[in-house]
Amino acid sequence: xxTFNNTSAPQMKLLWIAVALLGAVAFxxxxxxxxxxxxxxxxVVAATCIYLIAYRFxxxxxxxxxxxxxxxxQTPAAxxxxxxxxxxxxxxxxxxxxxxxxxxxxxxxxxVLAAQMGYLPGTLWILAGAVFGGAVxxxxxxxxxxxxxxxxxxxxxxxxxxxxxxxxxxxxxxLICVIVLAVLALVVDKALIGSPWGTFAVFCSIPxxxxxxxxxxxxxxxxxxxxxxxxxVLLLAALIYGKTVSETPSLAAYFDLSGETxxxxxxxxxxxxxxxxxxxxxxxxxxxxxxxxxGTIALLAIGIIIVRPDLQMxxxxxxxxxxxxxxxxxxxxxxxxxxxxxAVSGWHSLISSGTTPKMIENETQIAFIGYGAMLMESFVAIxxxxxxxxxxxxxxxxxxxxxxxxxxxxxQAAQVISAWGxxxxxxxxxxxxxxxxxxxxxxxxxxxxxxxxxxxxxxxxFLGGRTLMGIWYHFAILFEALFILTxxxxxxxxxxxxxxxxxxxxxxxxxxxxxxxxxxxxxxxxCALWGYFLYVGVIDPxxxxxxxxxxxxxxxxxxxxxxxxxxxxxxxxxxxxxxxxVTIVPATWLVVCTTTAGLEKVxxxxxxxxxxxxxxxxxxxxxxxxxxxxxxTLGEMSRIVFNDYIDATLAAVFVLVVVATVIYGLINIRRxxxxxxxxxxxxxxxxxxxxxxxx
Amino acid sequence: MPDLHDLFDQSASAVRAARYWSTRTARLMIGVPDxxxxxxxxxxxxxxxxxxxxxxxxxERQQARYAVGKGRFRGxx
Numbered sequence: 001x002x003t004f005n006n007t008s009a010p011q012m013k014l015l016w017i018a019v020a021l022l023g024a025v026a027f028x029x030x031x032x033x034x035x036x037x038x039x040x041x042x043x044v045v046a047a048t049c050i051y052l053i054a055y056r057f058x059x060x061x062x063x064x065x066x067x068x069x070x071x072x073x074q075t076p077a078a079x080x081x082x083x084x085x086x087x088x089x090x091x092x093x094x095x096x097x098x099x100x101x102x103x104x105x106x107x108x109x110x111x112v113l114a115a116q117m118g119y120l121p122g123t124l125w126i127l128a129g130a131v132f133g134g135a136v137x138x139x140x141x142x143x144x145x146x147x148x149x150x151x152x153x154x155x156x157x158x159x160x161x162x163x164x165x166x167x168x169x170x171x172x173x174x175l176i177c178v179i180v181l182a183v184l185a186l187v188v189d190k191a192l193i194g195s196p197w198g199t200f201a202v203f204c205s206i207p208x209x210x211x212x213x214x215x216x217x218x219x220x221x222x223x224x225x226x227x228x229x230x231x232x233v234l235l236l237a238a239l240i241y242g243k244t245v246s247e248t249p250s251l252a253a254y255f256d257l258s259g260e261t262x263x264x265x266x267x268x269x270x271x272x273x274x275x276x277x278x279x280x281x282x283x284x285x286x287x288x289x290x291x292x293x294x295g296t297i298a299l300l301a302i303g304i305i306i307v308r309p310d311l312q313m314x315x316x317x318x319x320x321x322x323x324x325x326x327x328x329x330x331x332x333x334x335x336x337x338x339x340x341x342x343a344v345s346g347w348h349s350l351i352s353s354g355t356t357p358k359m360i361e362n363e364t365q366i367a368f369i370g371y372g373a374m375l376m377e378s379f380v381a382i383x384x385x386x387x388x389x390x391x392x393x394x395x396x397x398x399x400x401x402x403x404x405x406x407x408x409x410x411x412q413a414a415q416v417i418s419a420w421g422x423x424x425x426x427x428x429x430x431x432x433x434x435x436x437x438x439x440x441x442x443x444x445x446x447x448x449x450x451x452x453x454x455x456x457x458x459x460x461x462f463l464g465g466r467t468l469m470g471i472w473y474h475f476a477i478l479f480e481a482l483f484i485l486t487x488x489x490x491x492x493x494x495x496x497x498x499x500x501x502x503x504x505x506x507x508x509x510x511x512x513x514x515x516x517x518x519x520x521x522x523x524x525x526x527c528a529l530w531g532y533f534l535y536v537g538v539i540d541p542x543x544x545x546x547x548x549x550x551x552x553x554x555x556x557x558x559x560x561x562x563x564x565x566x567x568x569x570x571x572x573x574x575x576x577x578x579x580x581x582v583t584i585v586p587a588t589w590l591v592v593c594t595t596t597a598g599l600e601k602v603x604x605x606x607x608x609x610x611x612x613x614x615x616x617x618x619x620x621x622x623x624x625x626x627x628x629x630x631x632x633t634l635g636e637m638s639r640i641v642f643n644d645y646i647d648a649t650l651a652a653v654f655v656l657v658v659v660a661t662v663i664y665g666l667i668n669i670r671r672x673x674x675x676x677x678x679x680x681x682x683x684x685x686x687x688x689x690x691x692x693x694x695x
Numbered sequence: 696m697p698d699l700h701d702l703f704d705q706s707a708s709a710v711r712a713a714r715y716w717s718t719r720t721a722r723l724m725i726g727v728p729d730x731x732x733x734x735x736x737x738x739x740x741x742x743x744x745x746x747x748x749x750x751x752x753x754x755e756r757q758q759a760r761y762a763v764g765k766g767r768f769r770g771x772x
Contacts, residue, residue, distance in 0.1 A: 090716075
């Protein structure tokens with residue numbers, strides 16, 4: 001690290017100049033090339049150089065100058081060292097822990113959806129958003145939490161901005177959890193509809209996890225390595241056998257399910273996983289999906305470097321005007337909402353104030369872990385963008401447009417998509433389905449299947465060739481489904497505890513988390529909450545993702561806006577207002593984006609964008625006694641109207657939460673400016689020698 | 696010409712170190728910190744108190760990872 005930080009040596013200066021030049025050349029090729037296919041390797045080189053320079057010249061500046069990390073200050077890990085929660089941990093090991101905790105479905109799915117506007121707009125936001133927004137947020141929250149004994153974001157808001165702001169943020173976090181779980185479950189649901197192979201493999205992960213659970217509990221207690229290896233081998237066997245299942249009609253029938261059935265199964269599964277003891281189902285699945293996630297990300301990176309595919313998607317498509325078929329809305333603000341976690345993720349602020357701050361050895365490592373892990377996450381998003389952009393654009397749109405737009409046959413789809421300007425033949429579309437072993441790949445919205453096709457193309461061209469494409473495609477689906485379902489399990493439990501806490505304020509007996517009655521009622525309530533939005537998404541006429549993904553993205557970015565507002569307030573309270581622009585700039589941008597997006601989702605008269613506009617359209621049709629597709633009865637029509645109003649309310653509440661937080665932020669900043677003394681409530685004193693000591 | 700034995704020893708210890716660090720990282724990714732560090736800490740600071748066995752330690756950590764309410768959110772985006 002010390003050599004990396006030291007720019008004074010002339011060799012280092014030359015090295016940084018070389019990195020900057022290489023990055024500039026690669027970036028120019030990616031951004032300025034028109035007409036010719038650009039190789040994905042340039043994108044990788046440009047991104048890597050930008051990350052290196054951003055870390056060295058901006059990340060370290062924010063840490064050392066703006067936040068003022070203090071290498072002599074004792075960290076919570078040293079102060080409360082218990083060998084369990086609070087352990088001073090090697091920074092590289094902790095980096096792995098932190099990255100594994102923040103990496104999830106968001107950076108993989110968001111960029112795939114954003115590719116409808118071409119690869120360039122999304123790529124620019126992934127890079128700029130991470131460097132100036134996401135990484136700054138993750139690092140600053142990690143810093144604040146480290147200075148407060150590893151307290152959670154909610155606690156920090158309460159302590160620094162008052163109990164009312166704390167409660168508002170708490171309600172916001174709860175609602176955000178609901179919509180996040182629903183939309184992620186929807187991604188899995190959409191990927192498995194009518195896919196016996198994928199469904200079989202994903203279903204098999206449940207008995208495999210149970211077996212692993214029993215193994216690590218009773219047969220060889222605590223042997224994580226053995227049990228994970230066993231799980232991986234069995235999962236691979238299920239994946240290979242899935243092909244046979246899909247080719248045997250009598251077996252395939254059991255796993256060829258509709259979206260509604262899958263939604264009910266996922267909801268039921270979430271309930272069971274939340275009620276069962278963690279060692280039996282949740283923990284083993286979590287281990288399996290964590291290792292699979294890290295392994296697959298590494299494999300994809302190696303694949304892209306070896307194969308160096310050309311990007312087929314144009315740099316910019318005509319859909320930047322907001323007429324795109326994948327998701328509703330124009331470039332501003334919806335592109336910035338769609339990318340979500342690859343650029344800025346509010347969710348990370350919950351993780352950065354979770355387990356990681358309790359293991360930081362020294363404050364000087366906060367930049368490497370907080371800022372660095374987010375840059376890696378952003379790189380995952382760049383790889384997802386590459387995965388979506390190397391497949392035929394016509395196939396991309398066939399996969400990501402709902403049947404209402406492109407019809408249900410390859411001929412219709414090819415005609416419609418060619419008319420959009422992406423020439424494609426019906427054969428192109430059916431050939432991809434045949435290659436990956438599916439009956440159809442049309443209208444497989446949600447991003448996961450598209451990324452799976454991209455990954456299958458990359459991985460099969462250096463491992464196995466065309467014959468293994470089906471295996472790789474379903475491997476990618478399985479990998480995404482596995483860790484999304486793990487999030488659903490864990491998230492349902494988080495929601496359950498939050499609900500128990502909330503209701504417990506009225507009925508104290510409900511707070512007792514070890515009671516089975518409370519456990520079952522709490523789990524049922526939390527499943528019902530996200531399950532409702534999942535089901536609404538599945539029966540949505542426009543395919544669910546089209547309507548709900550922007551709501552998910554808005555929720556996530558709003559949480560980031562809240563976190564960055566808190567960071568700004570604390571910088572003022574620390575009397576570091578000179579440097580507060582490092583969080584004010586991204587916070588302002590996010591507040592502008594999310595409130596614009598939220599208000600458009602509520603108020604836009606365009607029924608494709610605004611929920612109320614959509615409700616009015618269906619309401620008028622009901623009054624006139626007409627039926628609008630896909631509703632088949634007047635009852636279904638009124639259900640769509642009702643759902644629209646629920647979605648509109650949720651979007652409005654998100655906007656209110658952000659506006660309220662910003663107002664409280666401004667009040668606290670004013671108060672801090674009026675006080676000549678620093679007022680941030682930090683724990684521990686500056687100058688106490690770091691490391692060692694024990695309370 | 697370099698001594699082949701030295702070279703072999705060096706690469707063997709490099710492999711051992713890589714294994715050691717990657718195992719620790721993989722374990723912490725799933726919420727299980729280093730057991731030896733825990734034992735060393737208990738022996739140094741609380742010599743009069745009982746020390747959990749590895750299995751007890753593993754179960755305690757597994758339970759703690761999912762005992763929400765202390766702000767343990769993970770793997771979403």
